[in-house]
Amino acid sequence: MLDKNGIAKRIAQEVQDGYYVNLGIGIPTLVANFVRDDISVEFQSENGVLGMGPFPFEGEEDADIINAGKQTITTLPGASFFDSATSFSMIRGKHVDLTILGAMEVADNGDIANWKIPGKMVKGMGGAMDLVASAENIIVAMMHTNRAGHSKLLKKCSLPLTGVGCVKKIVTNLAVLEVTNEGFKLLERAPGVSVEEIKNATEGNLLIEGNVPEMLI
Amino acid sequence: MIKKVVSNVSEALEGVQDGMTFMLGGFGLCGIPENAITELVRLGIKDITCISNNAGVDDFGLGLLLQKHQIKKMISSYVGENDEFERQMLSGELEVELTPQGTLAEKCRAAQAGFPAFYTPAGFGTEVAEGKETREFDGKMYVLEPAFKADYSFVKAWKGDEAGNLIFKGTARNFNPCMCGAAAITVAEVEELVPAGTLNPNKIHIPGIFVQRIFQGEKYEKRIEQRTVRERMD
Numbered sequence: 001m002l003d004k005n006g007i008a009k010r011i012a013q014e015v016q017d018g019y020y021v022n023l024g025i026g027i028p029t030l031v032a033n034f035v036r037d038d039i040s041v042e043f044q045s046e047n048g049v050l051g052m053g054p055f056p057f058e059g060e061e062d063a064d065i066i067n068a069g070k071q072t073i074t075t076l077p078g079a080s081f082f083d084s085a086t087s088f089s090m091i092r093g094k095h096v097d098l099t100i101l102g103a104m105e106v107a108d109n110g111d112i113a114n115w116k117i118p119g120k121m122v123k124g125m126g127g128a129m130d131l132v133a134s135a136e137n138i139i140v141a142m143m144h145t146n147r148a149g150h151s152k153l154l155k156k157c158s159l160p161l162t163g164v165g166c167v168k169k170i171v172t173n174l175a176v177l178e179v180t181n182e183g184f185k186l187l188e189r190a191p192g193v194s195v196e197e198i199k200n201a202t203e204g205n206l207l208i209e210g211n212v213p214e215m216l217i
Numbered sequence: 218m219i220k221k222v223v224s225n226v227s228e229a230l231e232g233v234q235d236g237m238t239f240m241l242g243g244f245g246l247c248g249i250p251e252n253a254i255t256e257l258v259r260l261g262i263k264d265i266t267c268i269s270n271n272a273g274v275d276d277f278g279l280g281l282l283l284q285k286h287q288i289k290k291m292i293s294s295y296v297g298e299n300d301e302f303e304r305q306m307l308s309g310e311l312e313v314e315l316t317p318q319g320t321l322a323e324k325c326r327a328a329q330a331g332f333p334a335f336y337t338p339a340g341f342g343t344e345v346a347e348g349k350e351t352r353e354f355d356g357k358m359y360v361l362e363p364a365f366k367a368d369y370s371f372v373k374a375w376k377g378d379e380a381g382n383l384i385f386k387g388t389a390r391n392f393n394p395c396m397c398g399a400a401a402i403t404v405a406e407v408e409e410l411v412p413a414g415t416l417n418p419n420k421i422h423i424p425g426i427f428v429q430r431i432f433q434g435e436k437y438e439k440r441i442e443q444r445t446v447r448e449r450m451d
Contacts, residue, residue: 046318047244048388055447063247063439064375064387070245070298071445081387083394083422084244084270085326088319092337111342122306122315123297129345130319133338164342 002173002190002217007141009034009217011100011171014139015041022046022091022131024101025069027141031100042078044096046087046127051079068127091127092134099135101128103142103167105157108183108204110167112140113159125162132163144172144201151203153177153184174198176215183207188215218413221381221431226256229404229430230369235262236289237368240325240396241269241279245298245442248389249278252406252434253371258282266290268365270321270392272302277440286310292365294318298442317345320362322392327364328399329427334363367400373434374423377407378416381425390422398427406434 002010008030015021015031017039023029032052035041043052045067052067053074061072090096105113112132115125132138145151153170170177175198176188183205186198189212199206223229230253233239239257243249257265258281265288272291273279282288283301290312296302305311316324317339327335336359340346350361372393375386383405385393397403410433 045388047247048391055445057449058446061441061444061446062387063441064389066245066247066388066441066443068244070247070442072441072443073445081385081390083385083390084318084322084392085395088322092319092339122303122313124293124295124315125317125345126295127318129317129343130337130339133341161343 001193005030006190006217007171007173010176010215011139011141012036013217014169015039015098017041019097020044020050020095021098021100022096024128026102028100028102029069031141044087044090046091046131048082048084048087049073049075049079050082051076053079088127088130091130094134094136096135098137098139099131100139100141101131103140103152104146105152105154105159106140106167106170107154107157108179110165110179111157112162112167113157114162116160118160128162132166135166138167138169140167140170142170142172144174144198151201153202153204155204174201180207185209186212188213190215191217218380221425221428222379222410223430223432225432226252226406226434229253229406229432230256230260232402233257233260233262233369236264237262238266238268238366240365240367240370240400241267242372242391242393242396243278244270244388244391246274246278246440248373248385248391248393249273250371250373250406251437253404254278254281257287258285261285261287263287264289266292268292268321268325268367270294270318272296272299274298274442275301277438283311290314292316292321294321315345322395324362324365325392325395325399328366329395329397332364334361336361365399368402370396370398370400370403372396372403372405374405374407376409376411376416377405377431378411378425379413381405381428381431382416382421383407383423383428384416384420385422394423397423402429403427404429405431407431408434408437
């Protein structure tokens, strides 16, 4: 079974040379730590920066340079700043190659819910609806089950949707899955996790073909 | 040259009234028009509608207006950092229209650029699209979103000149340029106001035609919401 860093590490393998990548808040942010250093990748933050670097050293924080999580950041050579409309032109216009974001629920048709729990949490969708509606290549990073132990991979989302039929790939603490026309196709098992365990933790339709390999991380 | 420079924030906000709709730049607390917000609190005008990506924190930014119950309606994409906001929203005192961030930016830009509405894929099939016109283009579904209409835009820039030209710094740019010229009157506050001819015309982010009033702001606090640093390796 993977921890959050393990999930980020596995997703980092999906990042290819020359990609522009948008990382959501939470586990997705950790992906930047595990991208191979022999490839060139630029990270976009939707508040208006491309070419994000690591956090600043203490004393070098600049209130005018933050990421979408409102954290102080630095920029790398080749970085640029831009306004919010331009930022979402990059996203809506499919110029960003890969979007990695968290989710509360994903359905086996690719629907995603990650912005609202009626009556409990109503913080807003931020840029998530724009991202999922436009990106061609979306990977969801999340735990396979919620805190109550219920599956987050469902036949149908119970929470208000962020987008319909948009998720292509999911990496959880238990597995890597692809969304197909017939449901979640199991691609890889996390180290030490059996197909049976994944079956039990998945409420949506799960396709298992032949021997499912263990992930290499 | 058309006179745009006003001597202080009171003069800059002349004409604001109860019940008006304002656009306010900023992402989180980054690049917010601190002086205009302070003055709106001092004026005590009520029942205002604010179009702003976020709603500040409890004791800073738009949170200051919320504390005084001056806001009737917020149009934002994310409002997560403010307990008073949540309380007013859940109790029904405050009306909230949550809008996807890219749609929010484009509704400003459409107003600036003279488009009455536009189609976006964001929110299709979700509650955001409820009651809105949808249409298919090339096999994909889109939602029709109207441009914003506002009385004043309050924006913050790094440098500005007497002609109203603006230059922004870092990610403090965010929604500010999209809101310039998107309301009946745009008020720009800048950290440094310089004579016309000082700024290089090649480096201007927003031409002065989109700005009606400009002044040099005071006492910028520039509060950091999430101060995050890394260890120095020796």
